[in-house]
Amino acid sequence: MRYPFPVMRKSRNPFTQPFVSLAVACLFTMLPGCTLTAFAQAPAPVPDSPQIEAKAHALVARLTLEEKIELLGGVENMFTKAAPSIDLPRFKMSDGPLGVRSWGPTTAYAGGAALAASWDPTLARKVGEGLGRDARARGVNFLLGPGVNIARSPLAGRNFEYFSEDPFLNAALTVSYIEGVQSQGVIATVKHFALNDQEYNRHNVSVDVDERTMREIYLPAFEAAVTQAHVDAVMNSYNLVNGVHATQNDFLNLKVLKGEWDFQAILMSDWDATYDGVAAANNGLDLEMPSARFMDAKTLLAAVKDGRVKESTIDDKVVRILRTILRYGFLDRPQFDPADSTYSVADRAVTLDAARESITLLKNDGHLLPLDPARVKTIVVIGPDAWPAVAGGGGSSDSRAFEPVSILTGVANQAGPDVHVLYARGLPDEKEVFHGTHWKGGVKVEIFQGREFAGTPETTAQSNIANWKTEMWGPEDKTLRSIRYASEYQAEKAGKYLILAAASGEDSFKVLVNGKEVVAQPQKEGQVPQSVTLNLTAGETVKVVADYLPHAPGIRFGLGITYEADLVPAEVKQFATLADVVVVAVGFAPPTEGEGYDRTFTLPWGQDALIEAVAAANPRTIVTLTGGGGMDTRRWLDKVPALLHTYYPGQEGGTAVGEVLFGKHNPEGKLPVSFDRSWDENPSAPYYYPIKGADTSLHVTENGKPPVDYVIGHVKYEDKLMVGYRYWTTTGKHPLFPFGFGLSYTTFSFSNLQVPATAASGTAVPVSFDVTNTGSVAGAEVAQLYVSDPSAKVVRPERELKGFEKVSLAPGETRHVTLNLDARAFSYWDDTAHKWTIDPGKFIIRVGDSSENTPLHADLTLN
Numbered sequence: 001m002r003y004p005f006p007v008m009r010k011s012r013n014p015f016t017q018p019f020v021s022l023a024v025a026c027l028f029t030m031l032p033g034c035t036l037t038a039f040a041q042a043p044a045p046v047p048d049s050p051q052i053e054a055k056a057h058a059l060v061a062r063l064t065l066e067e068k069i070e071l072l073g074g075v076e077n078m079f080t081k082a083a084p085s086i087d088l089p090r091f092k093m094s095d096g097p098l099g100v101r102s103w104g105p106t107t108a109y110a111g112g113a114a115l116a117a118s119w120d121p122t123l124a125r126k127v128g129e130g131l132g133r134d135a136r137a138r139g140v141n142f143l144l145g146p147g148v149n150i151a152r153s154p155l156a157g158r159n160f161e162y163f164s165e166d167p168f169l170n171a172a173l174t175v176s177y178i179e180g181v182q183s184q185g186v187i188a189t190v191k192h193f194a195l196n197d198q199e200y201n202r203h204n205v206s207v208d209v210d211e212r213t214m215r216e217i218y219l220p221a222f223e224a225a226v227t228q229a230h231v232d233a234v235m236n237s238y239n240l241v242n243g244v245h246a247t248q249n250d251f252l253n254l255k256v257l258k259g260e261w262d263f264q265a266i267l268m269s270d271w272d273a274t275y276d277g278v279a280a281a282n283n284g285l286d287l288e289m290p291s292a293r294f295m296d297a298k299t300l301l302a303a304v305k306d307g308r309v310k311e312s313t314i315d316d317k318v319v320r321i322l323r324t325i326l327r328y329g330f331l332d333r334p335q336f337d338p339a340d341s342t343y344s345v346a347d348r349a350v351t352l353d354a355a356r357e358s359i360t361l362l363k364n365d366g367h368l369l370p371l372d373p374a375r376v377k378t379i380v381v382i383g384p385d386a387w388p389a390v391a392g393g394g395g396s397s398d399s400r401a402f403e404p405v406s407i408l409t410g411v412a413n414q415a416g417p418d419v420h421v422l423y424a425r426g427l428p429d430e431k432e433v434f435h436g437t438h439w440k441g442g443v444k445v446e447i448f449q450g451r452e453f454a455g456t457p458e459t460t461a462q463s464n465i466a467n468w469k470t471e472m473w474g475p476e477d478k479t480l481r482s483i484r485y486a487s488e489y490q491a492e493k494a495g496k497y498l499i500l501a502a503a504s505g506e507d508s509f510k511v512l513v514n515g516k517e518v519v520a521q522p523q524k525e526g527q528v529p530q531s532v533t534l535n536l537t538a539g540e541t542v543k544v545v546a547d548y549l550p551h552a553p554g555i556r557f558g559l560g561i562t563y564e565a566d567l568v569p570a571e572v573k574q575f576a577t578l579a580d581v582v583v584v585a586v587g588f589a590p591p592t593e594g595e596g597y598d599r600t601f602t603l604p605w606g607q608d609a610l611i612e613a614v615a616a617a618n619p620r621t622i623v624t625l626t627g628g629g630g631m632d633t634r635r636w637l638d639k640v641p642a643l644l645h646t647y648y649p650g651q652e653g654g655t656a657v658g659e660v661l662f663g664k665h666n667p668e669g670k671l672p673v674s675f676d677r678s679w680d681e682n683p684s685a686p687y688y689y690p691i692k693g694a695d696t697s698l699h700v701t702e703n704g705k706p707p708v709d710y711v712i713g714h715v716k717y718e719d720k721l722m723v724g725y726r727y728w729t730t731t732g733k734h735p736l737f738p739f740g741f742g743l744s745y746t747t748f749s750f751s752n753l754q755v756p757a758t759a760a761s762g763t764a765v766p767v768s769f770d771v772t773n774t775g776s777v778a779g780a781e782v783a784q785l786y787v788s789d790p791s792a793k794v795v796r797p798e799r800e801l802k803g804f805e806k807v808s809l810a811p812g813e814t815r816h817v818t819l820n821l822d823a824r825a826f827s828y829w830d831d832t833a834h835k836w837t838i839d840p841g842k843f844i845i846r847v848g849d850s851s852e853n854t855p856l857h858a859d860l861t862l863n
């Protein structure tokens with residue numbers, strides 16, 4: 001289906017109205033100059049046909065084996081290769097999934113977790129369409145998104161790119177997003193197939209998981225992408241699944257994806273996620289990105305020659321690439337169309353809608369919100385996430401927005417010219433701590449050749465430890481070094497001192513105080529600043545030694561110590577005292593949450609102390625959180641009356657926050673993940689890290705060498721089906737905030753549930769009910785339908801989401817909602833029969849506004 005125009009909600013898109021009229025006028029009057037802006041006709045792909053098949057096969061027949069193999073690897077990081085002998089040009093790719101990152105500034109959309117919090121597939125489609133238009137305007141043929149892995153743990157560094165902890169919600173958003181992108185003639189690439197649910201050691205972790213768990217939790221969004229949205233590219237993940245790398249995993253790629261789901265398009269690798277050319281070629285991988293390091297001519301020519309790989313296997317890969325290219329018409333037209341825009345006012349409106357729909361109000365004691373403009377004369381906005389804007393997390397999805405709106409700007413805009421707005425970051429940044437530390441007698445720096453801190457070092461002295469990106473030796477000198485810093489620190493006052501250390505990339509370090517290790521960073525992909533607090537007495541002097549191992553030539557290391565009570569400057573507390581209301585914007589940001597590493601559950605260093613200090617100075621303190629999911633709020637939650645989660649809200653996030661705080665927009669976001677109190681209580685916590693020593697076999701990496709201490713770790717998904725709310729509702733325990741929860745400035749009621757008493761197994765079951773806005777302002781509620789199967793022969797989660805609908809209601813308005821439950825809504829994966837199975841008997845249908853609040857329920861018997 002084509003969607004040449006964005007589907008718009010009138011009241012919400014102030015930017016787009018003129019464009020609708022213009023586009024309609026263009027269509028019907030053929031006015032000159034009417035090939036404008038975002039409304040170019042979308043050249044959506046055509047279905048496969050005998051003609052396309054014949055053409056693809058004819059092209060393949062004109063290629064030599066060498067030329068065919070050439071096409072199985074990318075080039076210049078983001079292109080497929082050309083085949084001049086058949087006039088096949090190269091095709092362009094771009095990340096994804098939150099903005100088109102090709103290249104320069106772009107429209108930066110709300111992250112996947114934010115989109116999921118909107119529970120609005122129509123919005124996901126609009127985002128997909130916007131991304132598709134932007135991609136086309138940049139000549140991009142493949143968009144590397146959506147990312148649809150499951151948010152199993154709040155630590156996983158890329159949850160913000162993905163959607164939610166629930167496969168049904170993920171699948172619904174995945175389908176709409178992909179349909180939106182592909183409707184614009186751009187190939188969507190669903191990633192990362194499969195089970196890349198953590199960043200920790202992502203190249204070398206084997207996710208060991210039973211088939212039922214895979215089928216019920218981790219595969220449905222991919223399945224829906226292929227079977228419902230007809231996605232035309234899939235990206236294999238870095239990790240192993242049950243001991244076999246995804247790029248060479250016959251179960252995932254051949255049995256499930258290309259077999260059962262009948263995927264006929266392109267399976268590409270993640271960037272450097274191929275580990276064995278022959279195994280990958282034989283187990284479904286069609287395209288190695290970013291270049292052929294393993295599926296290269298040397299390997300595959302020899303393998304075809306001696307029969308380890310069939311030529312027909314190579315042909316099939318090339319046919320898949322050509323078939324897809326032909327279906328999109330990429331040989332008939334340039335991807336760039338002069339009618340496209342890379343700066344789209346229409347899409348800015350979509351990003352604003354996404355931010356508005358996702359922001360989730362978690363606490364609002366005494367109805368502090370919405371703010372009463374008559375009572376707000378001075379507003380203070382504080383915190384590292386207040387300014388500049390934090391539109392998205394870090395890594396390959398990081399899209400540079402043209403004009404991202406910060407929370408500070410958004411709040412100030414809504415407050416208007418008569419309100420005093422005061423801003424403070426509230427905390428120093430790392431470098432200020434490193435530079436501000438007074439080391440007694442200076443710092444001795446010893447630089448040793450090699451990584452062993454051995455031999456005679458080159459010794460220098462410096463006043464602080466803030467060697468951020470210093471080239472200590474020439475870039476041509478690749479010799480590895482080890483560096484030791486030694487000094488003393490004298491505490492002026494008694495109390496807690498924060499020790500803060502940060503390095504970069506895969507560098508590692510450990511910090512010793514009086515000979516005892518207090519903080520360390522092992523060598524691994526990615527890192528965040530490390531901190532610890534120590535109690536010191538007044539006048540106490542401690543010996544501090546830091547052993548630092550850079551992974552690349554040069555030094556990127558900082559270390560500092562600061563008195564914790566002085567972290568929050570006195571003027572910040574004074575500001576807070578003066579204010580009628582304080583907004584503290586905290587949470588994560590690209591340096592602390594992103595691709596390649598997992599994040600902490602606790603807020604980044606100093607932020608708990610900042611909230612406590614502000615809340616002590618002003619009881620009217622509102623906290624906004626930025627991040628991909630839950631985080632630790634225990635130190636301060638009962639001290640603040642209001643809390644909002646913004647996820648990563650995209651470039652218009654600040655505007656949406658301002659609108660929500662001042663009641664211009666009634667919050668409607670609902671948590672796409674269960675919000676735990678502590679990391680320990682997350683159901684994946686006991687099984688999150690690899691079992692040590694289970695398998696220490698070294699694995700060959702992309703450069704052919706095993707890196708230091710990289711081994712295959714086996715992560716056993718013993719939490720099985722009990723992910724997120726499935727665990728909480730089955731155990732009868734309660735998280736801090738349940739999946740599906742979010743407050744509104746109005747109230748809603750559910751009534752009149754209608755469910756047939758009996759139905760035949762396998763037939764669709766209609767469920768209907770009423771939702772009423774019982775309050776005095778307009779608002780949107782997400783009606784959530786959960787199914788329980790108490791008579792199942794196997795253990796099932798107590799309830800599972802199988803339907804939802806967002807309803808916007810005026811005060812007093814009632815809407816009758818009908819949701820249809822298909823056979824899958826009642827099925828589980830039978831591990832013995834290897835198929836989806838329904839156990840006839842009793843089911844319970846529950847409807848409500850979160851996984852824990854389902855006021856409507858009715859029994860249903862399936863025969």
Ligand code: BGC
Nearest residue numbers: 095096144191270271396595
């Ligand atoms: C990421 C992918 C991304 C690719 C290209 C990889 O590191 O895992 O999600 O699409 O890089 O940038």
